[in-house]
Amino acid sequence: MTATDTAKTLAFSAAQAAADKKAHDINLRDVTEKIALTDVFVIVSASNERQVKAIVDAVEERLIKEHDTRPLRREGKGGGEQWVLLDYGEIVVHVFHQEARQYFGLDGLWKDCPEIPFVDASAPSSGRDGDTEEQR
Numbered sequence: 001m002t003a004t005d006t007a008k009t010l011a012f013s014a015a016q017a018a019a020d021k022k023a024h025d026i027n028l029r030d031v032t033e034k035i036a037l038t039d040v041f042v043i044v045s046a047s048n049e050r051q052v053k054a055i056v057d058a059v060e061e062r063l064i065k066e067h068d069t070r071p072l073r074r075e076g077k078g079g080g081e082q083w084v085l086l087d088y089g090e091i092v093v094h095v096f097h098q099e100a101r102q103y104f105g106l107d108g109l110w111k112d113c114p115e116i117p118f119v120d121a122s123a124p125s126s127g128r129d130g131d132t133e134e135q136r
Contacts, residue, residue, distance in 0.1 A: 003030045007039035007090035008116060010067060014093050017062035018044040019120040021055045027107060028116035040091045040116065043106055045098045049080050055095045056084045063088065
């Protein structure tokens with residue numbers, strides 16, 4: 001069994017919202033074979049606590065606006081958080097301060113689960129119009 005199309009759509013929206021707020025190391029994992037409670041983990045890093053909050057706010061706003069869905073549960077919503085978890089049922093979004101992500105090693109725990117490729121739609125593409133062959 002693999003993640004549903006709905007879960008993947010929500011995960012891509014959440015990942016793009018995070019990317020738009022300059023999240024880095026964006027990792028989507030299909031955890032359906034290991035966990036019965038959710039389909040996809042979205043794991044992202046932020047450079048500081050203010051960015052963690054901005055990313056969390058952006059993810060919540062995007063999923064409400066585009067999919068009319070709110071988190072079932074939110075952990076770590078106080079100030080100065082190093083790790084915030086947003087549980088949407090089909091997906092769980094983990095927003096980490098980069099040091100907390102290294103400490104908890106969540107990526108390593110789920111490395112056996114298939115990665116779902118994510119491409120940041122707002123990232124500059126290689127081979128932009130106007131580039132010469134030497135610049136590409």
